[in-house]
Amino acid sequence: MRPGLRTLFLTILVVVALACSLLIGPAGLAPWTSLRSLIAGGGEAATIIMRDIRLPRALLGLMVGASLGLSGAALQGFLRNPLAEPGIIGVSATASLGAVIVFYSGVAGLSVLALPAGALLGALVAVIVLLAIAAGNAGTLTLILAGVALSSLSAALTSLVLNLSPNPFASYEIIFWLLGSLKDRSMVHVWICAPLMIAGWLLIFRCGRALDALSLGEETAASLGIDLNRTRLMLVGGVALCVGAGTAVTGVIGFVGLVVPHVLRPFTDKLPSSLLLASSLGGAVLLLAADIASRIIVPGHELNVGVLTAMVGAPFFLWLVIHSRREVFS
Amino acid sequence: MSLNVCTDQLVLELADLDQIVSLSNLSGDPRLSFLHDKAAKFPKNSGLAEEVFLAHPDIVVTGTYSLHNTALILQKAKIPVEQFEYAQTLDTIPGDILRMGRILHHEDRAKALAASFEEKLSRFRAMPRGKRPSAVVFEQNGVALGAGTLADSVLGAAGFRNLVAEQGYSGMVPYPLELLVRDKPDVVLVTHSYEKAPSLADEIARHPAVKALGSDTTGNVVPPGSWACGGAFTMEAVEALRRLRDTLSKPKTGHSG
Numbered sequence: 001m002r003p004g005l006r007t008l009f010l011t012i013l014v015v016v017a018l019a020c021s022l023l024i025g026p027a028g029l030a031p032w033t034s035l036r037s038l039i040a041g042g043g044e045a046a047t048i049i050m051r052d053i054r055l056p057r058a059l060l061g062l063m064v065g066a067s068l069g070l071s072g073a074a075l076q077g078f079l080r081n082p083l084a085e086p087g088i089i090g091v092s093a094t095a096s097l098g099a100v101i102v103f104y105s106g107v108a109g110l111s112v113l114a115l116p117a118g119a120l121l122g123a124l125v126a127v128i129v130l131l132a133i134a135a136g137n138a139g140t141l142t143l144i145l146a147g148v149a150l151s152s153l154s155a156a157l158t159s160l161v162l163n164l165s166p167n168p169f170a171s172y173e174i175i176f177w178l179l180g181s182l183k184d185r186s187m188v189h190v191w192i193c194a195p196l197m198i199a200g201w202l203l204i205f206r207c208g209r210a211l212d213a214l215s216l217g218e219e220t221a222a223s224l225g226i227d228l229n230r231t232r233l234m235l236v237g238g239v240a241l242c243v244g245a246g247t248a249v250t251g252v253i254g255f256v257g258l259v260v261p262h263v264l265r266p267f268t269d270k271l272p273s274s275l276l277l278a279s280s281l282g283g284a285v286l287l288l289a290a291d292i293a294s295r296i297i298v299p300g301h302e303l304n305v306g307v308l309t310a311m312v313g314a315p316f317f318l319w320l321v322i323h324s325r326r327e328v329f330s
Numbered sequence: 331m332s333l334n335v336c337t338d339q340l341v342l343e344l345a346d347l348d349q350i351v352s353l354s355n356l357s358g359d360p361r362l363s364f365l366h367d368k369a370a371k372f373p374k375n376s377g378l379a380e381e382v383f384l385a386h387p388d389i390v391v392t393g394t395y396s397l398h399n400t401a402l403i404l405q406k407a408k409i410p411v412e413q414f415e416y417a418q419t420l421d422t423i424p425g426d427i428l429r430m431g432r433i434l435h436h437e438d439r440a441k442a443l444a445a446s447f448e449e450k451l452s453r454f455r456a457m458p459r460g461k462r463p464s465a466v467v468f469e470q471n472g473v474a475l476g477a478g479t480l481a482d483s484v485l486g487a488a489g490f491r492n493l494v495a496e497q498g499y500s501g502m503v504p505y506p507l508e509l510l511v512r513d514k515p516d517v518v519l520v521t522h523s524y525e526k527a528p529s530l531a532d533e534i535a536r537h538p539a540v541k542a543l544g545s546d547t548t549g550n551v552v553p554p555g556s557w558a559c560g561g562a563f564t565m566e567a568v569e570a571l572r573r574l575r576d577t578l579s580k581p582k583t584g585h586s587g
Binding site for chain 2: 166
């Protein structure tokens, strides 16, 4: 498919998903009323519903989904590992742990920046540990297993921190941090994560050419003038910024970064760089759709969106594990 | 010996000091336990069967709502256990008081307490109804209290309409923020948050959409703990809400009652 056409098609899907996300909700506003109060204001209650409840939710779905899709595509390209994804290799879980420590210790109350900073630090630790393992010329499986260990440890520590909190509600929030949700977020959350995410996107997109060269092997890439260390730093920073900022406000949402690049790769020229934009758009579509589904599948009872992405993503992961043993990833 | 914050408080209202072996941990939590001051001087338990075996009380009182396994173990070990229903409405409170009175051998005390509770309650219910402002009890995590809850009957006795119950919700239910904004109740009663130990559950009350409502959103109307459990003290919640209702209906507001 031609790149322009592909981007156009995916953009249309994003717009449709965004519109649906804005128009669906328990208050049952008419579509025309919804859009008018979103843009023009007026009609007090409808405006609050649109601007303070649905808009931040839709925007976060878009931004977090794009971040996860992009990070997944970049990690798969850089590590030349078809199973790499922020959730699976443990980056999301450590980001979540960082956010939980900062939030429940009360540090987050001191500054709005503390929460994303905690998550960022968590994500950074995971990415560095994993790249160190990958640099030791480890196989596909080693990296994934290291990610599993990191995820389990972080999930356990997250539960520990929440159980130790004197607030009786904290232990119920384990489910939020381990199986993310976009419920009842506000524009404050959007503003907290937007700048960091955009910085992360820029860093990752600038790695595009290096990722293409790397798909030919590290030596070839070096001979093409790619500074491997610089690329690694940019990628580490980019993924940590994207995933950390997102996880700080929505908890862990898994598998988006795994599924999206694989679904879209056949429609690209198989070069990592052309997959980056496509995966961002695709990730946004997938998360927005999953979030809409989480609201309407069980009427009157909202699901955690991470449950849905896992229900789609985990079987896909299993299929991929079996499949990639036979076929060499290119 | 009491293992449940609600039975703790019934015990505190009726027992002699030397009758109490220990109370549950939560009895000292000012947000859940109205009588936390009074509870402070007694030993606490965490509701474990082992603690009961060690203390060897004459009788254990607890709720049916939690600690089901503990109660089963104790019954097997032939330690008498009295379980109280999770208090449902204002009308079940006198019955619970009388029952606790029998258990503690203070039936006269219980009769007097129950009678004065019933007398106050009927006085509130006989008050002129007038315009009834609408209210929503919006607790942590966006959980609202619908029909059949203690809070619902307290609102009714204080002259409020419980908007959540009118929408057909009963029990403790997750209530969408959007509906709260759409229906714009006269009063939104949020729960006091734990200032020293943050949780996401408490964040909902500070959501910009809740603030933008312009309804009275306050965590200070009802004395903390007074309607988390049913007891004679629950009348404090009715009184506080009645006062709020009277201040609301004095200046003419534009809301339809």
